[in-house]
Amino acid sequence: MTYAVKEAFLTLQGEGVQSGRRAVFLRFAGCNLWSGREADRASAQCNFCDTDFVGIDGPGGGKFGDADSLAAHVEGLWEGNRDGRLVVVTGGEPMLQLDAALVAALHERGFRVAAESNGTLPATAGIDWLCVSPKAGTEVVQRRGNELKLVWPQPGIDPAALEQWDFDHFLVQPMDCAEGEAAMAAAVALAMARPKWRLSLQAHKVAGLP
Numbered sequence: 001m002t003y004a005v006k007e008a009f010l011t012l013q014g015e016g017v018q019s020g021r022r023a024v025f026l027r028f029a030g031c032n033l034w035s036g037r038e039a040d041r042a043s044a045q046c047n048f049c050d051t052d053f054v055g056i057d058g059p060g061g062g063k064f065g066d067a068d069s070l071a072a073h074v075e076g077l078w079e080g081n082r083d084g085r086l087v088v089v090t091g092g093e094p095m096l097q098l099d100a101a102l103v104a105a106l107h108e109r110g111f112r113v114a115a116e117s118n119g120t121l122p123a124t125a126g127i128d129w130l131c132v133s134p135k136a137g138t139e140v141v142q143r144r145g146n147e148l149k150l151v152w153p154q155p156g157i158d159p160a161a162l163e164q165w166d167f168d169h170f171l172v173q174p175m176d177c178a179e180g181e182a183a184m185a186a187a188v189a190l191a192m193a194r195p196k197w198r199l200s201l202q203a204h205k206v207a208g209l210p
């Protein structure tokens, strides 16, 4: 399989339970809920995306002909020995490209594999840490994982219904949008009203990291 990577870089994970951990971010190109073109945003299934996942022109991006060469690329971005190796596979929608061969190749190099998915595709087997972030109006098939990250507010999503899904952690994260203050207030209100949820903030943006 050929993999299309938008960008790959070493940084700190900024979101969720793993926030603050050093990790290689591996961002695949492409998503099944939006083309990534602004002209299509209004009609997309997901229209609040804050990520550029189009093409392979970002730092560390490119085409990789097989799992081993991509895993070697990830390893080359890590600094230091094998201690604490973590790769966060994201996108776009990573389950369009993340396959068992790549998970195995990353494991061989000592990486724990975390992935961040919209949940509309089944998660690849062998992932060590799975974050699912549901989008209103989509059919989420992956209802089990380590953390459920709800970007809020999203009309059409009922947090009480999500609480029935099989996740270890339930995180509510204010939507990064023009109405940011209102989104923060809504996320705080949800966490205050429903103690199963924890407020998650985008620490990498506070720290000025990509």
Ligand code: SF4
Pocket: 031, 032, 033, 034, 046, 047, 048, 049, 050, 051, 053, 091, 092, 093, 118, 135
């Ligand atoms: S599902 Fe995720 S990557 Fe795809 S458009 Fe929505 S926020 Fe962006």
